[in-house]
Amino acid sequence: MNWWVVGALLAGGAGGLVAERLGVPGGLLLGSLLGAAMVALLRDSTMHVPGWLNTGAQLVIGGAIGLQVTRSSLASLGWAVLPAILSAVLIIGAGIGIAFLLRALHLAPPGDVLATSPGALSVVSTIALQRGEGPHVALFHLLRVVLVIMTLPILTRLLPDGS
CATH class of the missing domain: 1.20.5 (Single alpha-helices involved in coiled-coils or other helix-helix interfaces)
Structure with missing residues (x-):
């Protein structure tokens, strides 16, 4: 190495x-x-991380997430199916719309559809690297995630109490 x-x-x-x-x-x-x-x-x-190390890291992350699943958490998921599908359709549509807008404005980064898609930084970046779209997608998502982390606590205070 x-x-x-x-x-x-x-x-x-x-x-x-x-x-x-x-x-x-x-x-x-x-x-x-x-x-x-x-x-x-x-x-x-x-620089490139050796494939075996990248694979191992993804396996550990996937396993760590899987360890959080319980029978009761699966049983209680029924209420979330429709809102999750609706949320996914709207977010995916927004991402595609943003990609087309960036293309029209000649501002689209390489891998624009993946860069503007919903998803976790690590997952979308891994997919982009596997597709040969380089670090542009990761950097785009990093900026997005940092903005979300910085602004979401402020914006949630503006929402009415959901209780």
Whole structure:
């Protein structure tokens, strides 16, 4: 394994732990991304995580999420099916609409449909890399996620109480 990759991953780990300790929302992911990106910027060239490590990381994340599923959580999901489908259709439609608007304005990033699609930064970025659409999608999502994290607490205060 390339020593630059090792250094970037170590910087990513340190960045994630520092951001989490500081209470940054999503600090583990955002901090590790920024820590690794700083090393990548020092080198100023793309680095690649070995496939086995990328696969292992995705397996651990998937497994960690799967460990949270219980029979009672599955049984209580019935109420969420219709709202989840409606939400998905509206968000996907909005993402496609935004992609077309960016194209019309000649502002569309590479991989614009994935960049404007709903989804977790890690999942959509992984799909983009598998499709050969590079880091543009990840950076687009990172900016979106940071804006959401920064503005959502303020905007939720403006909503009427749902109780």
